[in-house]
Amino acid sequence: MMHCTMDDLLALQAGEASGWARKHLETCAVCRAELETLYQRVAQLKALPGLRAPRDRWPAVRAVVLAGRDRRRRVWSVGSLAAAAVLAGLLLVRPWGTDLEAQLVQAQQRSATLESTLQQVGGDGRVMSGREAALASALEDRIAAIDGQLAERQAKELEALNLWRQRADLMQQLVQVRVTRANYVGL
Amino acid sequence: MTISLTVPDVLVARAKTGDLEALEALYRAFEAPVYNLARRMLRNAEDAEDVLQETFLEVVRNIGQYRGEGHLWGWIRQIAASKALMRIRREQVRETEVFDEATAAGHAGHNVGQALDLERAMQELSDTGRAVVWLHDVEGYTHEEIAEMMGKSVSFSKSQLARAHTKLRRTLGAGMEVG
Numbered sequence: 022m023m024h025c026t027m028d029d030l031l032a033l034q035a036g037e038a039s040g041w042a043r044k045h046l047e048t049c050a051v052c053r054a055e056l057e058t059l060y061q062r063v064a065q066l067k068a069l070p071g072l073r074a075p076r077d078r079w080p081a082v083r084a085v086v087l088a089g090r091d092r093r094r095r096v097w098s099v100g101s102l103a104a105a106a107v108l109a110g111l112l113l114v115r116p117w118g119t120d121l122e123a124q125l126v127q128a129q130q131r132s133a134t135l136e137s138t139l140q141q142v143g144g145d146g147r148v149m150s151g152r153e154a155a156l157a158s159a160l161e162d163r164i165a166a167i168d169g170q171l172a173e174r175q176a177k178e179l180e181a182l183n184l185w186r187q188r189a190d191l192m193q194q195l196v197q198v199r200v201t202r203a204n205y206v207g208l
Numbered sequence: 209m210t211i212s213l214t215v216p217d218v219l220v221a222r223a224k225t226g227d228l229e230a231l232e233a234l235y236r237a238f239e240a241p242v243y244n245l246a247r248r249m250l251r252n253a254e255d256a257e258d259v260l261q262e263t264f265l266e267v268v269r270n271i272g273q274y275r276g277e278g279h280l281w282g283w284i285r286q287i288a289a290s291k292a293l294m295r296i297r298r299e300q301v302r303e304t305e306v307f308d309e310a311t312a313a314g315h316a317g318h319n320v321g322q323a324l325d326l327e328r329a330m331q332e333l334s335d336t337g338r339a340v341v342w343l344h345d346v347e348g349y350t351h352e353e354i355a356e357m358m359g360k361s362v363s364f365s366k367s368q369l370a371r372a373h374t375k376l377r378r379t380l381g382a383g384m385e386v387g
């Protein structure tokens with residue numbers, strides 16, 4: 022007598038069996054027992070105890086995440102230094118009039134003061150809310166982009182002034198985010 | 209292992225913005241089921257731990273793309289299963305499954321009967337067979353879904369499942385020969 026194959030049994034289990042297999046099952050106690058064994062085996066698989074990782078892998082994941090953020094900050098810092106160097110060069114050459122020069126120096130000084138404030142507030146990567154983190158991250162990215170523009174080319178006087186003003190404004194917003202957080206956590 | 213994990217939407221929202229505390233909370237919530245899935249699919253614990261780590265690195269990188277359609281566990285599980293299957297594929301480049309077949313056949317000749325429990329029997333399956341059994345029978349993936357994840361055909365998934373169950377049945381010493 023021909024019995025059901027494992028394919029047939031699995032198809033029966035899935036409700037996709039052929040007409041032959043379904044008819045055969047009605048008359049064959051052996052195959053009914055095999056199908057029952059299959060059901061039991063699957064039930065036993067589902068009932069296997071949950072396994073837990075012997076070691077905590079979160080520190081490793083966290084380290085990779087923080088390394089990525091540090092990398093982004095370093096890019097920002099390098100860009101900031103390069104932008105300052107370009108500004109120093111521009112001040113030395115003085116390609117613009119005194120009024121623009123004064124405004125540029127003012128914007129640069131404002132930016133430097135805010136940057137100093139930011140360093141005092143600190144930023145260890147831990148934030149109280151995800152919204153603040155996202156905002157800070159977006160601001161840092163925009164500042165880095167401006168630093169990149171200032172560093173990559175010798176900006177024309179008005180363009181340089183605009184970029185430094187934008188940088189100072191963004192730095193102001195970043196300080197606000199960080200200070201708000203610092204106050205919130207009671208630092 | 210039945211998973212009924214729910215995490216607050218606000219936690220997911222915070223995680224999407226890169227909040228480390230929220231990301232760690234997600235890790236803690238899904239660490240056990242991810243590891244369990246990987247460990248059941250893979251031959252050794254070290255590989256399963258690596259899959260756990262790789263899975264959460266991808267979760268951290270891509271949580272912003274999770275749109276909240278379907279259960280978060282389903283999304284994370286999909287990543288974990290794919291990572292485990294990738295590892296199986298990499299292993300298969302180094303050692304063909306002929307070795308596994310030979311190992312299983314060797315044990316089949318012994319009268320191990322009920323002495324071998326189901327976990328050991330699972331370990332004796334080929335890597336692919338074990339993965340398909342776990343994904344289909346326990347995690348509830350369809351053959352179509354498994355085939356897509358593995359880059360194979362539906363009939364491949366079905367035949368792997370049938371072969372694996374035949375081996376399990378033989379290893380566990382159940383009654384008659386089938387097929």
